[in-house]
Amino acid sequence: MDRRKIEENIFKSLMIASTLIILSSLMIILITVIVNGLPAMNLAMITQTPKGGYYLGKEGGILNAIVGSLYLAGGATFLAILISLPVVLYLNVYAKKGSRLVIFTRFSFDVLWGVPSIVYGAFGFSIMLFLGVRASLLGGIIAVSLLILPIMSRAMDEVIRMIPEELLDASYALGATRFETALKVVTRQAMPGILTAVLIAFGRGIGDAASVIFTAGFSDYIPYSLLRPVATLPLAIFFQLGTPFPEVQNRAYASAFILTVIILIISIVSRILARRFTKHIVK
Amino acid sequence: MRYKRLLKDKLASKFMLILTILSSLIVFLIAFGLYQRSRSILATKSLTELLFSTSWHPLKGEFGFFPFIMGTIWVTGVAVVIAIPLCLLTAIYLSEYAHRRIREWTKPLIDLLAGIPSVVYGVWGVLVIVPMIKNHIAPFFGRISTGYSVLAGGVVLAIMIFPIIIHVSVEIFSSVPYEVREASLALGATKWQTVKHVVIRKALPGVIAAIVLGLSRAFGETMAVLMVAGNVAKVPSSVLDPAYPLPALIANNYGEMLSVPLYDSALLLASLVLLMVVLFFNIISRVVLTTVERRVQ
Known part of the structure; x- marks a missing residue:
């Protein structure tokens, strides 16, 4: 009898300990980034592009990478919405429930979700070789949109699936076509959830480095055309950290801090939207 | 007017159907695209020769992937060994023991862990894990190491795969019907005994699938590993040796690959190999998870 109690207590404390280890690893990561990044922050970091000799420790900032990342993730998110919204609407409004196409598509998105981002980068690169496009904003957008497509679609699918069947029936009963139902009822009902999905995908797009390393190139300037190479925040961090100069490495920490703040903001906003969504759902 | 609406509906339907079919074929498209590009290297050497040769000298036209494959396996292995006990204990705690409020607090934090970009993990690894090693x-083991090692890569990767393993296993544990637990508790078993003999046994296939999903994540993770694993093209013989995992190899050589013949083809073949391994793991675990899900419903 006693031994059972002891075993129970040992395992319970082990569980609590491992939960604390996992949560504290998150804290340690955030604290490390803040402690190292914040002192290296200054206004020039976010308002200037790199000047000559920036990577040797001279003046400048990483505005090129911040703007580049926003352009790239923004473009990729836009492209991914254009594909995933129709697909998800088709799966939930048009297609017969439980049909082979529906199961297969969901499964293939599940599988795509697990494909490493470097593979998307390599694939994007081979498309670019095929089309004769050089490393550019366009190439990066294509690779990143492929990367975030399954993330966005799965997240949208999860919300749209939760919409009660009766709501669709009510719309059909009023004489609306399926297209009108999809656009005016389903999309509107799921809007906060869709926005959350979009934000999650946007966050992934901003933070990913492996898919843009081949496809987007790097540049000290803010791109003015889709066919120009573009700098991204993750790669800027990577390159600055790779230099042997402590001042430049400090800037890498500051850039990591900026990236983390952007990700945190996106995550908080999407959480607020998700909460609003659960409040309105018809049960 | 009515016809216009119906026509719109029909057109939209066709358009969406085409888009759905195309997007579900992306996996095949990626595999095909990479295969097309890697054919030129496969024409010079057989796949087994490339996979098991240890000689990596692109300038001499020798592309042996073996050190990189072993590097990936070492780093992934360390990550999984660290992650499995921690994640399972946490998942059991969250689904069986924790108060609802604790669960509601931890979930967003773990989601946040999943949202941190891999470069930031890399920076953290360079700042904290590498110096610690x-x-x-x-020194504790009487060895000299730069810190950039299999162990550093494994620790960083373990933290990166925490969220997915925990997320999927919590879902699996929660899907075990409550009556089964009650039956065990009614027989006088303690809570831990119930978990050990009933819940874990019921959830085992799903838990293994969760671990395999985490493993395949670790397998393909690039940036963080590239930054902390040391990148020496030699088969590691201990966790304190540097490693050069396959994804890091692909990412690290984008600059020079177009100037050396067959180099790009070799790297795209490496991506294809990576894709195939990850697809294999993913498909298996997804099939297991859908079967578990269906059984519960």
């Missing part, structure tokens, strides 16, 4: 862990 260099100054404390390696």
Whole structure:
């Protein structure tokens, strides 16, 4: 009898300990980034592009990478919405429930979700070789949109699936076509959830480095055309950290801090939207 | 007017159907695209020769992937060994023991862990894990290490795969019907005994699938590993040796690959190999998870 109690207590404390280890690893990561990044922050970091000799420790900032990342993730998110919204609407409004196409598509998105981002980068690169496009904003957008497509679609699918069947029936009963139902009822009902999905995908797009390393190139300037190479925040961090100069490495920490703040903001906003969504759902 | 609406509906339907079919074929498209590009290297050497040769000298036209494959396996292995006990204990705690409020607090934090970009993990690894291994862990075992090692890569990767393993296993544990637990508790079993003999046994296939999903994540993770694993093209013989995992190899050589013949083809073949391994793991675990899900419903 006693031994059972002891075993129970040992395992319970082990569980609590491992939960604390996992949560504290998150804290340690955030604290490390803040402690190292914040002192290296200054206004020039976010308002200037790199000047000559920036990577040797001279003046400048990483505005090129911040703007580049926003352009790239923004473009990729836009492209991914254009594909995933129709697909998800088709799966939930048009297609017969439980049909082979529906199961297969969901499964293939599940599988795509697990494909490493470097593979998307390599694939994007081979498309670019095929089309004769050089490393550019366009190439990066294509690779990143492929990367975030399954993330966005799965997240949208999860919300749209939760919409009660009766709501669709009510719309059909009023004489609306399926297209009108999809656009005016389903999309509107799921809007906060869709926005959350979009934000999650946007966050992934901003933070990913492996898919843009081949496809987007790097540049000290803010791109003015889709066919120009573009700098991204993750790669800027990577390159600055790779230099042997402590001042430049400090800037890498500051850039990591900026990236983390952007990700945190996106995550908080999407959480607020998700909460609003659960409040309105018809049960 | 009515016809216009119906026509719109029909057109939209066709358009969406085409888009759905196309997007579900992306996996095949990626595999095909990479295969097309890697054919030129496969024409010179057989796949087994490339996979098991240890000689990596692109300038001499020798592309042996073996050190990189072993590097990936070592780093992934360390990550999984660290992650499995921690994640399972946490998942059991969250689904069986924790108060609802604790669960509601931890979930967003773990989601946040999943949202941190891999470069930031890399920076953290360089700042915290690498010096720790260099100054404390390696000397403790009487070894000299730069800190950039299999162990550093494994630790960083383990943290990166925490969220997915925990997320999927919590879902699996929660899907075990409550009556089964009640039956066990009614027989006088303690809570831990119930978990050990009933819940874990019921959830085992799903839990294994969760671990395999985490494993395949670790397998393909690039940036963080590239930054901390050391990148020496040699088969590691201990966790304190540097490793050069396959994804890091692909990412690290984008600059020079177009100037050396067959180099790009070799790297795209490496991506294809990576894709195939990850697809294999993913498909298996997804099939297991859908079967578990269906059984519960």
